[in-house]
Amino acid sequence: MATVYPSPNTMTPLLPDQIIESPGDIRLTSPSSGAIPMENPPKLKGRRRLLQSLQRISSSPSLAKMGRASSSGYRSGGRGSMSCMSLSSTSSSYSQSYGNSCSSQLSGALSTAPTSGLTMPVPDTLCFDTKARIRIVGNEIGIGGVTTPTSITLPTDVLPSSKSMQLKSTQEVIEVPDDYTSKPVADSNRPTRRENFDFWGDMPDEIKVQIFRYLRPKEVVSCSSVSKTWQKMCYDGQLWINLDTSEFYRDIPGDSLVKIITAAGPFVRDLNLRGCVQMREKWMLEGQRLSDACRNLVNFSIEGCRIDRSSIHYFLLRNPRLVHINISGLTATNNSAMKIIAQGCPQLEYLNVSWCNNIDTHGLKRVVQACPKLKDLRAGEVKGFDNKDFMLELFNRNTLERLVVHHCETLNDESLMVLIEGTEPQIDPLTDRPIIPARAFKHLDFTRCRNITDKGLQSLAHNVPYLEGIQLSQCQSITDDALSGILASSPRLTHLDLEELDELTNTTLQNLAKAPSNKRLEHLSISYCENLGDSGMLQVVKNCPKLKNLDMDNTRISDLVLIEIASQVRSRNRNTSSTPSFPAKNPKVGLRMVVYDCQNVTWTGVRE
Numbered sequence: 113m114a115t116v117y118p119s120p121n122t123m124t125p126l127l128p129d130q131i132i133e134s135p136g137d138i139r140l141t142s143p144s145s146g147a148i149p150m151e152n153p154p155k156l157k158g159r160r161r162l163l164q165s166l167q168r169i170s171s172s173p174s175l176a177k178m179g180r181a182s183s184s185g186y187r188s189g190g191r192g193s194m195s196c197m198s199l200s201s202t203s204s205s206y207s208q209s210y211g212n213s214c215s216s217q218l219s220g221a222l223s224t225a226p227t228s229g230l231t232m233p234v235p236d237t238l239c240f241d242t243k244a245r246i247r248i249v250g251n252e253i254g255i256g257g258v259t260t261p262t263s264i265t266l267p268t269d270v271l272p273s274s275k276s277m278q279l280k281s282t283q284e285v286i287e288v289p290d291d292y293t294s295k296p297v298a299d300s301n302r303p304t305r306r307e308n309f310d311f312w313g314d315m316p317d318e319i320k321v322q323i324f325r326y327l328r329p330k331e332v333v334s335c336s337s338v339s340k341t342w343q344k345m346c347y348d349g350q351l352w353i354n355l356d357t358s359e360f361y362r363d364i365p366g367d368s369l370v371k372i373i374t375a376a377g378p379f380v381r382d383l384n385l386r387g388c389v390q391m392r393e394k395w396m397l398e399g400q401r402l403s404d405a406c407r408n409l410v411n412f413s414i415e416g417c418r419i420d421r422s423s424i425h426y427f428l429l430r431n432p433r434l435v436h437i438n439i440s441g442l443t444a445t446n447n448s449a450m451k452i453i454a455q456g457c458p459q460l461e462y463l464n465v466s467w468c469n470n471i472d473t474h475g476l477k478r479v480v481q482a483c484p485k486l487k488d489l490r491a492g493e494v495k496g497f498d499n500k501d502f503m504l505e506l507f508n509r510n511t512l513e514r515l516v517v518h519h520c521e522t523l524n525d526e527s528l529m530v531l532i533e534g535t536e537p538q539i540d541p542l543t544d545r546p547i548i549p550a551r552a553f554k555h556l557d558f559t560r561c562r563n564i565t566d567k568g569l570q571s572l573a574h575n576v577p578y579l580e581g582i583q584l585s586q587c588q589s590i591t592d593d594a595l596s597g598i599l600a601s602s603p604r605l606t607h608l609d610l611e612e613l614d615e616l617t618n619t620t621l622q623n624l625a626k627a628p629s630n631k632r633l634e635h636l637s638i639s640y641c642e643n644l645g646d647s648g649m650l651q652v653v654k655n656c657p658k659l660k661n662l663d664m665d666n667t668r669i670s671d672l673v674l675i676e677i678a679s680q681v682r683s684r685n686r687n688t689s690s691t692p693s694f695p696a697k698n699p700k701v702g703l704r705m706v707v708y709d710c711q712n713v714t715w716t717g718v719r720e
Contacts, residue, residue, distance in 0.1 A: 321350050329355075330363045333372075352376030356384040366390040370398060377405025384413040386438075392418040399423030403430050413438035415464070420444060428452045435459050440466040440490070447475030454482035461485050466492035466516070473502040480505050490516040492557075497523040503530040510552055518559035518583070525568030532571040551576045559609075560586040566594035573597030581607030585637070591615045596623050605629035611663070612640040621648025625655040637663040639706070649673045653680055663706040670710075671717030677703065678720040 156164055312320075324332055324345065336346035345351075352372055357364070369391060373380070383406060385391070395402075399419070403426035412427060412434055421444040428434070428449060434457045439445050445468050453460065460483040465471050473496030480486060480502075489512055496502065497520045506512060507530060517523055537546035553576050558564055564587050572579075579602045584590055590613055599605070600623070608624070610616060621644060624630065633656045638644050645668035653659070653676050664673075681702045707713055 317345075317348075320345060321348060324351055328360070329357070330360045333364055333368050336368075347371055347375040349376040349379035353379050354382045355380050356382065357388055358384055358386040361386070361388045361390070366394050370394050370402065373402050374405050377402070378408060380406055381408060382411040383409055384411070385417050386413055386415045387417070389416070389418050395419045395423045400426055403427045407431060409434060411436035414442065415439070416441045421446075421449075424449055425452055429456060432456045433459060436462040438462075438464040440464045440468065440492075442468060443470065446470040447472065447478075450475030450479050454478040458483060459485060462488040464488075464490040465494060466490050466518075468494065472496035473499045477502045477505055480509060484509070484511065486511055488512070488514045490514070491520075492516055492518040493520065495520075495522055498527050500527055500530050500535075503527045504535060506531055507534045510549065513552055514555040515553060516555075516557040517561065518557050520561055521563065523558070523561045524563040525565055528564060528568035529571045532575050545574055548575065550578070552578065554578050555581045555607075557583045558587060559583050562587060562589070565589040566591055569594040570597055574601040576602065578604060580604050581609075581635075583607075583609040584613065585609050585611040588612070588614055592617055592619045592623075595620050599623050599627040599629070603628040604632065606632050607635040608633065609635075609637045610641060611637045614640075614642065616641050617643050618645060618648030620644075621652050625651035630655045632658060634658055635661045637661075638667060639663045640666045642666065642668065644668060645712075646670050646672050650676055653677055657684070659703060660701075661704050664710065665706045666709045668710070668712060669707070670712035671714055671720070674707070674713065674717030675720045677705065 155161075324335070327335070332346050332351065336343040352375070355372065355376060357369065361369075366388075369385075369388060373383075395418070399422065403423060406427065407430050409427070409431040410433060412431065413436070414424070414427075415438050419442065424439065424442070424445060425448070428437075429452060434453075437453065437457070437460065439449070445465070447470070450465075450471060453463070460479070463479060463483075463486065465476070471491075471494055473491075473494070476489070476491060476494070476496075477499075480489075486509075491497075494517075497517055506515075532551060533546045533548055537548050539545070540547050556572075556576075556579070566589070569584075569587075569590060570593070572582075574597065576598075579598075582598070582602075582605070592615075595610075595616075596619075599620075605627070606629070610620070616638075621638075624633070624636075625648075630652075636652070636656075636659065638649075644664075649664070649667075649669050650673060653673060657680070662677075684702055
């Protein structure tokens with residue numbers, strides 16, 4: 113066995129895992145030559161056996177036939193991998209380092225890191241395991257003197273000569289596997305667009321109707337001329353459940369209205385044909401057909417329509433579920449219509465027959481008797497309110513919450529007392545008041561009922577505790593005595609109309625400022641009350657903080673009232689100013705005021 117010693121004069125660096133040939137040819141001596149045969153070294157175990165196997169793999173001639181990629185352990189300027197053994201040549205400067213950097217057992221407990229030869233301590237003797245199996249790296253001389261190579265060097269294309277060449281060789285040799293996770297995931301649930309997709313045609317009819325509901329009635333009628341399909345859709349009954357023509361009746365011809373009512377008849381619940389004068393001839397020709405189509409009405413209003421009497425009767429007979437009926441201003445109606453309502457509309461709650469000159473209290477009495485749910489009766493300028501039997505019927509029912517009898521010249525004190533107290537009530541000896549149930553009235557309108565005086569109006573005191581609004585305009589016989597008891601016994605009063613009451617004085621305003629309803633009062637009208645001035649109005653402004661409408665034209669108020677009103681409005685704004693917890697809202701009108709034709713008002717008060 114030949115021993116290879118490094119030359120101390122050469123300092124050529126070695127590449128990792130490069131195999132160096134021996135300096136000379138080494139001839140093996142066969143056993144027959146008389147030389148002493150070499151004993152087989154003992155078998156190694158554990159770590160030493162692993163290192164021995166790696167050393168054999170690195171010098172195997174079969175590596176030349178394998179086109180394998182370069183190991184990831186080859187790094188430029190780095191240490192060798194564990195798959196090969198780096199052998200020193202005779203010219204290496206690392207003369208005392210043997211074996212691989214990972215084999216600390218073969219290095220004789222010396223560091224195998226590449227250090228300078230000047231600073232590296234050199235032992236006096238070679239320190240390595242003598243029992244290790246050593247393979248001679250060099251050329252063998254076989255039969256006939258032919259030199260047979262016993263080891264080969266690594267291919268030049270995988271030698272890590274430089275960083276750039278290593279990167280290039282890695283890009284050429286290493287191929288990234290096309291695994292499953294690197295492929296994009298196809299969205300199999302994504303819907304595909306249908307060919308020749310008709311968006312509007314394939315849409316359900318219910319959605320189309322809902323879209324058309326965002327249009328105004330005039331626009332829907334205009335859309336009906338687009339096509340036959342649109343015409344059929346525009347006149348679909350589901351689109352006209354609430355048919356209110358009060359805002360557009362002038363823009364739609366009578367033929368279109370007839371077509372809408374006919375098509376939407378079974379679906380219509382609220383029908384308001386107020387002011388549709390263009391249907392006068394249509395009622396005569398097709399009134400019965402229109403009434404036959406509308407059989408599910410709940411609210412019915414034909415105020416101001418030029419409709420014949422028979423058509424009105426047809427509508428009333430075919431709609432027994434009517435709750436709201438407004439036929440005001442129709443001269444063709446009479447007590448026969450009241451009889452039909454009494455027989456066929458037991459659910460009636462609202463009835464407006466104002467300005468119907470051919471209706472009187474005899475017809476209304478039938479309605480009151482047959483409709484126990486009647487709450488709102490408006491019969492302005494209807495004759496017969498001096499009929500005590502009708503007033504007694506209203507007293508016994510006690511279901512009315514609103515009674516509007518403006519411009520009824522026949523209403524007098526006796527009939528009003530029967531309405532409130534009945535006939536021959538029992539009198540309380542302590543208070544000298546009639547013992548009767550509280551009346552359900554919330555709103556009373558006695559405008560221009562000139563036959564009412566203090567005697568009849570005093571019957572309201574302490575008998576209408578739920579009263580919220582009362583209108584007494586142009587009842588010129590009313591004085592302060594009649595209003596004092598009403599104001600003191602009406603804690604829910606919010607609207608008070610005292611226009612053109614010449615007998616009123618500031619005492620009424622002072623009583624109003626002290627009344628239990630002063631914190632709730634919102635509307636006050638004292639126009640043309642020429643005896644009212646600052647002494648009463650200043651107290652009302654100070655004690656009624658919720659006033660929103662104030663009519664004081666043609667009165668004796670002065671700039672002091674306007675200055676006080678301006679101060680109260682500013683105080684309201686300060687009380688409602690924004691805070692971190694409650695941010696400020698949009699500004700609103702605090703108070704509407706009418707003060708024209710007031711002789712004591714100057715520009716000073718107007719500026720305030």
